[in-house]
Amino acid sequence: MKRAFAALAAALSLVVPLGPAAAATPALAATPAAATAPPSLPEGLTSAEVSFRGSGNLLLHGSVISPAGARDGRAGIVLVHGAGTGTPREKLLGEAVAFARQGLSVLVYDKRSEGYSTFERSYSVLADDALGAVETLRSRPGVDPGKVGIWGLSEGGWVAPLAASRSAHISFVIVVGANALNPLRQQTWAVAAGLRKAGVSGSMVDRAEPTLYRVVADGGMFPEPYHDPAPVLAKVRQPVLAIWGVHDLLTPPRETPPIFAESLRAGGNDRYTFRFFAGADHAAHLTPDGGVTRQPELAPGYPELVGAWVGEATSGHAPVAQVSGPAPVQAGDSVGVPPTEWWESGFVHLLVLVLFLVGFGGYPVVALVRRFRRTRTEVAPVRAARLVSAGGLAVLAGGFSYLFYVLMTGGKLATPGPLLAGRPVVWLALQAVTVMTIVATAVTAIHWRRVTARGEKVRLGLLVAGGAVFVPWALYWGLLLP
DSSP: OHHHHHHHHHHHHHOOOOOOGGGSOTTSOOOBOOOOOOOOOOTTEEEEEEEEEOGGGOEEEEEEEEETTOOTTEEEEEEEOOSOTTOOGGGGHHHHHHHHTTTOEEEEEOOOOTTOSSSOOOHHHHHHHHHHHHHHHHTSTTEEEEEEEEEEETTHHHHHHHHHHHOTTOOOEEEESOOSSOHHHHHHHHHHHHHHHTTOOSHIIIIIHHHHHHHHHHTTOSSSTTOOHHHHHTTOOSOEEEEEETTOSSSOTTTHHHHHHHHHHHTTOOOEEEEEETTBOTTSBBOSSTTSSOOSSBOTTHHHHHHHHHHHHHTTOOOSSEEESOOOOOSSOOOOOOOOOGGGSHHHHHHHHHHHHHHHHHHHHHHHHHHHHTOOOSSOOOHHHHHHHHHHHHHHHHHHHHHHHHHHHOSSSOOOOOEETTEEHHHHHHHHHHHHHHHHHHHHHHHHHHOOOHHHHHHHHHHHHHHHHHHHHHHHTTTTOO
């Protein structure tokens, strides 16, 4: 089932994220991940190359960045990447340098590509990778093993608490742009927010976009769709620093913090500090345009906050239930994305797709075969039938291609193409072809009742059957909604 959906997605995209890590997930091959060159650092900092074993005994590579001549007994922090396969350590070099300048030893490593892709990932595996990094940093000269914590960005905001819940060796947790919603709901909100920011309204963003995500998740093409962060956060006993940019367009910045706090308190942990940074985006970098563009500079005061808070947390004086900063900006609330019912499952959609291909595609194929064989027929071609066949196939291929394109380019600021009254012109064209196809189906059904030739009656019958199923299908996907 998963392979079938993956193949479908690939085809459609052409037309247009317990202890020792070595003991976990043995199914993954013990092959080394590709290493990158040591990072180039500004003056006053040093770098030491390290390698360690992650989940499944996978060899991972990283760098420990520290202040030159740093004192012994210093605190350390492991950085966990956001979504993306094989992300190099340089992606977080700005954060690593900024935190090292606050007196910390920072381990940043190249993210795995083994067992991680668009359609496959495990937060448990990533958490065990992070635990391997934590143990490595705890053993570094000059680092106090009792003062090593973990920092996670975006997807890392699910991974870092999971790692902390599994190890008493992690002394604090920092998350940036973290999410207290499940990944499917977060991603659906992010793409919808990007579409609305681009000016889109109507059925495509309200109905088609969340529907496609539900079907994609049902087909196994959306990894960890219903991962629930709340029970994990309830198991986190370490002090927590959570940071959000007020212009976060990938995590609902108004909804997440209260759920985050409630989940921590449910486990008896009130040692949390929440901080919102003005003019900052999802990663707490400066943004000049409300979160769409990310500048390389971190929000002013962000590194200093991390340095000071780590000092308090590792000395037993972590703040209690502290929240500060300007109110975040969130245009609209997220909505629940429940699993599909049996009648809207990925399997049923595949069956419907087969029916459409046979019904809509069979009509012109038979005509071509007849022409190739020079077979004469007494039945005159039906113009409406041709419209049903062409229209149905056009909506099927064009609709899914366009939706997949929107999903792949969604987030922050989507690119839906030209708009007319808040509706993408492409979507309006698809809706117009949908109406034409339904009308043509009705005309073809009338003609079908008059046909006596057996072969032609079967051919038109399949076409009409496809058109009849096409009506509720189009309604379900929002093609018949305003």
